[in-house]
C-alpha cells in the first residue's frame with residue numbers, strides 16, 4: 001500500500017498527539033529531545049536500566065552500550081577487530097544496541113553509524129561505584145561521556161556509590177531534574193562534559209566543585225598460582241582529599257558532586273614557560289652529526 005504525502009503527515013501527527021506525555025517534558029519546542037545512553041558496566045546493568053526508566057517518559061532514549069562489562073577501560077577504543085552488535089529491547093519500550101566494544105567506541109559507533117540522527121545529549125552511567133578526582137582517567141564511564149563531548153555533543157557521566165535499586169532510582173531522577181534545568185538554562189552546549197557522582201543513602205545536597213588531584217594508591221601483592229606461576233594481585237586505595245571544594249572531599253561529606261571537565265588538556269602555565277626556552281631553536285640533527293658534536297660521548 002502506498003500512502004499519499006498528506007496521509008503520512010496525518011498519521012505522523014496522530015502518533016505525536018496520541019503518545020502519552022510524548023517527548024514534551026524535555027522538548028522545547030516540540031522537537032524530540034534524543035538522549036544516547038551508554039555506560040561501562042554493560043547494557044544489562046541496573047544503573048543503565050534506572051536511567052532508561054527515569055528518562056524514557058520525557059525524552060527519546062537510545063542505548064548504545066558495551067555488551068560486556070568494561071569498567072576501568074578509561075578512554076580505550078576498539079578498532080583492530082570487528083565490532084559486533086545486536087539490537088536489544090529494554091523496558092519502557094526503549095530499544096538499543098549491545099556492542100562488543102570499549103565504552104568510548106560504543107558512543108562513537110552509536111553516533112556515527114547506528115542512530116538515525118545526532119543525539120542532543122549523551123549520558124553515561126549510572127556507574128556502579130564513584131568516579132572521582134584522578135579516577136576519571138581510568139573510568140570507562142567518563143570515557144564514554146568524553147567521547148560524546150569530543151563529537152560535539154553535551155555529555156554527562158554519572159556514578160553512584162553502591163547499587164541499591166532505590167538509590168539508583170533517586171540518582172536517575174536527580175539526573176532528569178539536572179538535565180531539565182541545564183536545558184532550560186541553555187547550558188547544554190556542544191562539548192560540555194560534566195562528571196556527576198551521587199553518594200548512597202541521604203545526600204546533604206549538591207555541590208559544583210573542581211576535580212581533586214589527590215593521588216590514589218596501589219600496591220601489588222606477589223602470589224603464586226596453583227600451577228606455580230608467579231603473579232601480582234593489586235590492592236587499590238582510592239584518593240582521599242580533605243578539601244571540600246573538590247569532588248573527592250565533597251563526596252566524602254555526602255554531597256552530590258558536579259564537576260565540569262575539560263577536553264583541552266594543555267597546561268597553560270607550562271606552555272608559557274616552555275615558550276620562553278626558545279625550544280624552536282633546537283634543530284633535529286643526524287646521529288652522525290650528533291656524534292661529531294660529542295653528544296653521543298656524553299660531553300654535553
Ligand code: MN
Pocket residue numbers: 040041070071072127128141
Ligand atoms: Mn563500571
